[in-house]
Amino acid sequence: MLKEGYSLSYWPDEKKIYARMDHLVAREPLRIKKKAMIEYLAYFDEKCQRSKAMIEEARKCIPSGVQHNLAFNYPIPLAVAKAQGPYLYDVDGNRYVDYLQAGGPTLLGSNYLPIQEKVIEVIRDSGPVTGLFHEYEMKLAQIIKKNMPWVELYRSLASGTEADMVALRTARCFTGHSKIIKVGGAYHGWSDQLVYGLHIPQTGRFEAHGIPAECTANTQEILPNDVEGLRQLLIANQKEGGTAAVIVEPFGPESGTYPVAYDFNKQVRELCDAFGALLIFDEVVTAFRIGPGGAQGFFNIKPDLTVFGKIVSGGYPMAGGLGGRADVMSCVAAGVNPSGKPRAYVGGTLSANPMSCAAGYFAIEEIVKLDAAVKAGQNGDALANGLNWLIKKYDLPFVVWNTGSIIHFEVAGMMYMRFDDPDLARKLANNRHAVEEFGAALTSSGVITLAGSRIYTSMADTDATIQETLDAFEHIFQNIER
Ligand SMILES: Cc1ncc(COP(=O)(O)O)c(C=O)c1O
Structure with a gap:
């Protein structure tokens, strides 16, 4: 463990990873042998009849039939009927080890029963929402403040977005500014304003369809790890009214x-201080x-x-929620003109409802009490080590690394493609299909991941589920076309 209470056993060497990713992206993606792929895909015809029928029906009332960007749609999206611990079950009764983790939130495992029971109790008493203050709003804010070192005030919102x-x-x-x-x-x-430079750096408004240019006119991007680029941009902005904030995902995009x-965030903090910009983690x-203190506790950096x-x-x-310095957070005080000062207008009929706040409060309490981050991180290490061992054994160019329970496994390096590559459109389609095939092969082998290139482990994973997963990967690796 790098730091007591945190899930990471090592900090990835970013230079080595970038070099290996550049090598991966420079080559045509490795594909699964045709014959094996036909067998993997046959699974969906033979074992997923009810999912198939349901999705066909859903396509008549929902655009493309699914509403989750992280859902695998190839060859068909699966309809999930049950979630429990490390497993998901589809409507045909097939079982999958769940590494999508709903996109990350279910660190305790899916549908964790002690939390479910508490939530039901709260709903029985107060219903899901009243629009008035509830004790669990305060309890959630208190437990976040207690664990996250630099959250002085906290306001609940509806989503991360x-x-x-x-x-x-x-x-x-x-x-x-x-x-x-x-x-x-x-x-x-x-x-x-934030559909800007998405997924692939330097892509600016590439994905900003339907968004007027004015909306992104004040959004700027730097390259990952480019501290000097950040300094130059802050200097340029000074001449145009200044920078309000630098926003980062503290472990990287x-x-x-x-x-x-490792010291990137520290350098960003210093630059923000020098130029009067706020730092948002x-x-x-x-x-x-x-870990209970998040990235800010891990790095010991104050956003x-x-x-x-x-x-x-x-x-x-x-x-969703926003926390931070009391003087800054005072800008989002609710109520009718609470301070008389200009305020950043924020609303939300269902935000801070008792059900969500109670679920969050009890989940965080349980995560801290059970050391869930560390346990999930150990599962992440076991799986990432196993995958790296298999990659070596089969001499594959795939790249795997992890920060505790967040595992990256790259078979085609979609996000590392160069935007200035004249062959980008063909490569994107080609590599996307390689990832889709890999994902379909994994799913038919009983393993569900996030968009085919990320794995979230949880406290609920066991030696057995990890072995089951490694066996599924090994079977696919044996069927890679050379
Ligand atoms: C770093 C980060 N920020 C913001 C969001 C958006 O959160 P939400 O999906 O709740 O809107 C996500 C979602 O995956 C995320 O990973």
Whole structure:
């Protein structure tokens, strides 16, 4: 363990990872042999009849039939009927080891019964929402404040996207500046101003369809780890009214798909101080998953604002919140003109409802009490080590690394593609299909991952589920076309 109470046993060497990823992206992706792929795909025809029928029906009322960006749609999306501990079960009764983890929040394992029981108790008493203050709002804020070292005040919101949006508005309200700097590739939700430089650095408005140019006019991006680029941008912004905030995913863009140097955040903090910009940590993924103090506790770096999502409602709906310095957070005080000062307008009929707050409070209490982050991190280490051993055994170019319970496994390196590559469109389609096939092969072998390139482990994984997973990977590795 690198730091007591935190899930990481090592900090990844970002230079080595970038070099291996560049090598992976430079080559055509390795594919699964045709004959093996036909067998993997046959699973969906033979064993997933009810999912198939349901999705066909859903396509008549839902665009493309699914509503989750992280759902695997190839060859068909699966309809899930049951979730328990490390497993998901589809409507045909097939069982899968669950490494999607709903996108990250279920650190205790899926559908964790002690939390479910508490939530039901709260709903029995107060219903899911009243619109008035409830004790669990305070208890959730208190437990977050107690564990996250630099959260002085906390406000519950509806999602990570909303919390990111509020963080920017608050930073602008407090500093009086407009510009926001993010790191290219990072995901901070899908609000108008933050669909900028998504997934692949330096892509600017590439994915900003339907978003007017004015909305992203004050959003800027730097390359991952580019401290000097950040300094230059801050200098340039000084001449144009200043920078309101620099927002980072503290483990690097896309939950560390682009890992950062260990001292990157410290350098960003120093630059923010020098130029009067606020530092926002987006800890939607890292808070509580990597340890009770999140990335800020792990690095011992003070952000001015922290964005929360996912775990702050224990996997139940309405997972979002903003915390930070009391003077900055005062800009988002609710009620009718509470302070008489300009405020960053924030609302939300269902935000801070008793059900979500109770779910978050009890989940965090349990995560801390049971040392869930460390246990999930040990499971992450076991799985990542096993995968690296298999990659060596079969002499494959795939890249695997982990920060505790967040495992990256790259078979095609989609996010490392170069935006200035004239062959980008063909490569994107080609590599995407390679990842889709890999994902389909894994799913038909009983393993579900996040978008085919990330694995979240939980406290509920066991030696048996990890072995089951490694066996599934090994079977696929044996069927890679050379
Ligand atoms: C780092 C980060 N920020 C923000 C978000 C957006 O959160 P939500 O999906 O709750 O809107 C996500 C979602 O995955 C995320 O990973």
